[in-house]
Amino acid sequence: MSDNASEHISSLGSALGIWLALLAGTTLTVAAAFIDLGPFNTVVALTIATVKATLVVLFYMHVKYTHEKLTGLVIVGALFFLFILLALSMADYTTRLWR
Amino acid sequence: MHASRAVVDEPAHQDPALLHHFATKGQQKNAASLGMWVFLAQEVMFFGGLFCAYLVYRYKYFGDFGSASQQLDIRLGATNTVVLICSSLTVVLAIRAVQLGKRRELVFWLLATILLGLAFLGIKADEYAEKFEKHHVPGAGFSYHELLPGQAKLPEAERQYANPHHAEMFFSLYFAMTGMHALHMIVGVGLFGFLAYMAWRGKYTPDYYTPIENAGLYWHFVDVVWIYLFGLLYLIDRHR
Numbered sequence: 001m002s003d004n005a006s007e008h009i010s011s012l013g014s015a016l017g018i019w020l021a022l023l024a025g026t027t028l029t030v031a032a033a034f035i036d037l038g039p040f041n042t043v044v045a046l047t048i049a050t051v052k053a054t055l056v057v058l059f060y061m062h063v064k065y066t067h068e069k070l071t072g073l074v075i076v077g078a079l080f081f082l083f084i085l086l087a088l089s090m091a092d093y094t095t096r097l098w099r
Numbered sequence: 100m101h102a103s104r105a106v107v108d109e110p111a112h113q114d115p116a117l118l119h120h121f122a123t124k125g126q127q128k129n130a131a132s133l134g135m136w137v138f139l140a141q142e143v144m145f146f147g148g149l150f151c152a153y154l155v156y157r158y159k160y161f162g163d164f165g166s167a168s169q170q171l172d173i174r175l176g177a178t179n180t181v182v183l184i185c186s187s188l189t190v191v192l193a194i195r196a197v198q199l200g201k202r203r204e205l206v207f208w209l210l211a212t213i214l215l216g217l218a219f220l221g222i223k224a225d226e227y228a229e230k231f232e233k234h235h236v237p238g239a240g241f242s243y244h245e246l247l248p249g250q251a252k253l254p255e256a257e258r259q260y261a262n263p264h265h266a267e268m269f270f271s272l273y274f275a276m277t278g279m280h281a282l283h284m285i286v287g288v289g290l291f292g293f294l295a296y297m298a299w300r301g302k303y304t305p306d307y308y309t310p311i312e313n314a315g316l317y318w319h320f321v322d323v324v325w326i327y328l329f330g331l332l333y334l335i336d337r338h339r
């Protein structure tokens with residue numbers, strides 16, 4: 001049956017590999033936080049956080065292996081509405097020049 | 100025509116694990132997983148509101164937020180990040196164990212996850228206790244007298260201090276965001292306690308482990324939220 005095609009058993013190697021990558025990312029982001037990069041400190045911290053989050057979602061949450069296309073739609077939808085929430089709010093608050 | 104009649108004629112009891120409104124087990128599993136993802140999408144919006152509030156005030160009270168952020172203990176924050184990453188690994192190993200039909204291993208990794216979750220909450224409680232000692236908890240007892248970032252280099256007479264009201268806003272958001280995250284952790288630990296008990300009784304098999312998988316998705320999501328909280332609350336003002 002093609003039923004079981006959606007079941008992915010993650011190998012021990014990939015589970016540990018992602019774990020090591022996440023630990024390395026944590027070390028890197030803490031180290032980078034103490035180097036003065038001006039406004040880019042925030043950019044670097046958020047970029048590393050996003051890479052870590054992407055690894056967790058793709059591999060640990062099995063999104064990379066799923067055959068269910070609707071899962072992708074839900075994730076993209078959630079990120080899109082989060083983007084609207086943050087971008088439009090900040091477009092308002094950062095342009096209130098009269099205050 | 101024939102296909103639809105075949106469904107009607109099919110005996111309803113051929114597999115007790117397959118609910119009658121699903122065609123196959125794969126479909127049943129995908130439906131449960133999709134429901135979990137929709138719940139997580141809602142959680143993204145829920146935490147998104149808190150992150151948005153943080154961004155707005157961070158922009159408005161930039162230096163004061165930097166000063167207040169430096170009051171957090173980065174060692175405890177980093178330790179907690181590592182603890183959560185390890186707990187995500189134990190969840191992955193638990194799912195692997197149930198897929199391979201290893202009941203004892205499954206229970207072991209579920210208990211390991213609970214232990215790491217409790218370790219996270221313990222460290223968080225220690226951080227909160229320190230905030231109470233330093234009077235950095237928003238409210239009537241709040242007091243704050245710290246320099247703005249980068250002012251320590253200047254001669255004493257020229258140094259500028261952070262506005263305590265603005266620092267109080269940072270700590271309000273700190274407690275709201277980490278508190279809401281900790282609440283999710285408490286729910287997760289309870290969930291995994293229940294799962295460990297059911298797993299010990301042999302409820303989950305390679306054929307049916309949807310609750311473990313969905314609880315795993317929840318736990319990983321809470322981990323992702325912390326990854327961003329750690330960056331935004333602890334890290335971005337360390338260099339000044």
